[in-house]
Amino acid sequence: MNNFEHNRESWNELTALHTESSFYNVEAFKAGETSLNHIELEELGDVKGKRMLHLQCHFGMDTLSWAREGAEVVGLDISDASIQKATELSEELNIPATFVRSNVYDIEKVLDETFDIVYTSYGAINWLNDLDKWAKIINRYLKPGGVFYIVEFHPFIYTLNDDSEITDSYFKSAPMETIVEKSYTDKSEISNKNLKHIEWHHSLSEVLNSLISNGMRIEFMNEFPYQVYNCFPNLTELSEGRWVSEKHGTKIPHMYSIKAKKLSGSK
Template sequence: MKMHMNHFENNRESWNELTALHAGSSFYDLEGFKNGKSSLNHIEIEELGDIKGKKILHLQCHFGMDTLSLARLGAEVVGVDISDASIAKAKELASELDIPARFIRSNVYELENVLDETFDIVYTSYGAINWLDDLDKWAKIIRSYLQPIGIFYMVEFHPFIYTLNDDSEISDSYFKSDALESVVEQSYTDQSEISGKKLKHIEWHHSLSEVINSLISNDLKLEFLNEFPYQVYDCFPNLTACGQGKWMNEKYGNKVPHMYSIKARKSHTITL
């Protein structure tokens, strides 16, 4: 299952369109961020621990708020995204706020053509891996950018959530392999229309076992897998608030997983 270039180009153009809309939305609260508010959630802050002085590679960083939030915590951070508009906005924010972070416009799978260094931590979060088709290649790239015994950390929406339809019924298979095409007319941030345009998104569904096995097979040793009975973003249908910055599915509540996180460490040697 290999991603065709037109899929990447299609998604790149879609995210170029969405960047300005997202930057101006209350969902991202860019003004609050400019005034010092962190865009990171309690989960990644607690699980990453002290990152002061650490070199971090942030894959699929969108327009850089999380990257810059990591830098505000004292890390030396490089953010990467496929969207030209997102990277331009990220660089603008870094300059405006005088935050020393670097940003690179690149497809994750082609990153080795433009970035040649290693990091203490490779980081990715929320709504990222669904834009990638080949997780074995993804894990190989992660390993290649980690320093000896470096850490990979991710926090993501749980794949179970994507089996639910708008009525909270299980309508889709958990085990999908084909590319999923959808036409998007509204942003998930505030349901605002996308300038009268219809954007096509191509995504891939990855089961938890696929994610974990891709890391294990590339000699990344799991230190933990955590699952969470709530969302930290109100961006799925039929969610209800269950605490500060927490939402659950109205029908299932805490009976189903909503998110997961993984921490893995690079092995000293790769198994042949």
């Protein structure tokens, strides 16, 4: 079994836990609350009438939240269970959307169109091993002048151990393999003890250079001294929706965002 198949199996199992967790709060979403955060809403801006491709959409809440904002959306994810749940939510809530199951790197086998916006967020690119290929795919699916937007956990966070000490290299390159024992949402235990995750660490320079070298112009890159989710060890809530390291507070970066535009004539 290859690395991506291991991840697909584990995310199939995690999806069932996530849809029932207070972390995702599906019932509030069904009642009309957005699952989007202030950062992406403010930085991406008005999406009314725009065609959006959401890479690694999980079970579709953010994708459908963008649809509520007026975008025409297509969500893609490697997990069968996630795509099934996303489709069910779309139909139940009567929010038009298309969901496609595929590994990001196999997307051209299942999707042949272009978009105004390609979007990805929060714990996505650590599941990808080749950012040059990723950026080529982003370019291929953007219309000329189209926008790519990412908001992600800062790679510095992954240098810290559970005691908030720097123990790992910022410049990791080898894949990291872990046994999946609990969900990050509410620490629910996984019933299948044979599941594992394979992840890859990507520095900010790797992310930026992959986009620049594949026909994208960086509009901005921002860094944030807080997390919007309580999903890392030893965080404390600074204010509503802003979580920081108990040990380091706002002295360290917790997240970053990038907005880039496809250059005319780039392929």
